[in-house]
Amino acid sequence: MKLAAERAFAAPEAAARKLVELAKTIEAVQDGRIHIEKLNAPFLYTLKATGLEFGAGIKHAVEKGWLELHESGTYVRLIDTSAKAAPAKD
Known part of the structure; x- marks a missing residue:
């Protein structure tokens, strides 16, 4: 008997891929910064x-090496969005 459903982002790699996918859709501000709440809200809610x-x-x-997280934790940057570095499913 299965009591709980599998979580889509329980594996860190799956969550990371989705976060990078979301980050690619967000318009970056100064110096390529993506505010963490722009990722946090859609991911969580x-x-x-x-x-x-x-x-x-x-x-x-x-x-x-897909994202760079600022030491303050307030924003991330996409490091390399080339096809080679993009997190595609294996």
């Missing part, structure tokens, strides 16, 4: 992900 999934996704995207 539209996609119904959790805060832990968001944090793990951001961390994974930074480790993979």
